[in-house]
Amino acid sequence: MLIVLVLGLLFFSLTGWMRLYLSIQDWQLLASLGLFPGPLYLAVYGAIVGLCGAAAALSLWLRRPWAPRAVRIGALAVAAWYWLDRLFFTQSASSRTNWPFSAGMTVICLLFVFFVLARSCEFVRGNA
Numbered sequence: 001m002l003i004v005l006v007l008g009l010l011f012f013s014l015t016g017w018m019r020l021y022l023s024i025q026d027w028q029l030l031a032s033l034g035l036f037p038g039p040l041y042l043a044v045y046g047a048i049v050g051l052c053g054a055a056a057a058l059s060l061w062l063r064r065p066w067a068p069r070a071v072r073i074g075a076l077a078v079a080a081w082y083w084l085d086r087l088f089f090t091q092s093a094s095s096r097t098n099w100p101f102s103a104g105m106t107v108i109c110l111l112f113v114f115f116v117l118a119r120s121c122e123f124v125r126g127n128a
Contacts, residue, residue: 002060002120005113009057009071012078016049037089045085049078068117075113079106 023030023042030039056074059067086095086102 001116005071005116005120006057006060009053009060013050013053013057016046016051016053019043019046020050021046041089045081052078068120072114072117075110079110082106 020043023039023046027039030042052074056067056071059070083106086099
């Protein structure tokens with residue numbers, strides 16, 4: 001199950017890098033639309049997600065002893081950032097209608113991360 005978590009973190013990282021790339025590629029369009037908070041926020045958010053997701057996956061793969069704790073903290077931070085972003089910056093009608101699904105998926109993802117790390121702690125520490 002740890003491999004599934006590592007692959008999920010790599011996918012999460014990939015989405016961040018794609019967000020960074022697309023926000024740079026479409027910078028003029030995004031700026032012309034007058035979106036708030038703007039293309040710089042999208043680019044910075046993408047870079048942070050890309051770096052953090054890759055670092056988390058690599059640290060688990062290399063069995064760093066601090067990895068489980070860092071991934072737990074990172075997962076909680078990402079969930080908090082997602083919901084703060086959604087509450088303060090997202091203005092679409094669909095975001096207000098599908099919040100129960102998003103909340104459920106947030107809880108499921110967090111439970112999965114914590115469950116896998118709890119079961120894999122000895123493996124990550126290199127004792128298994």
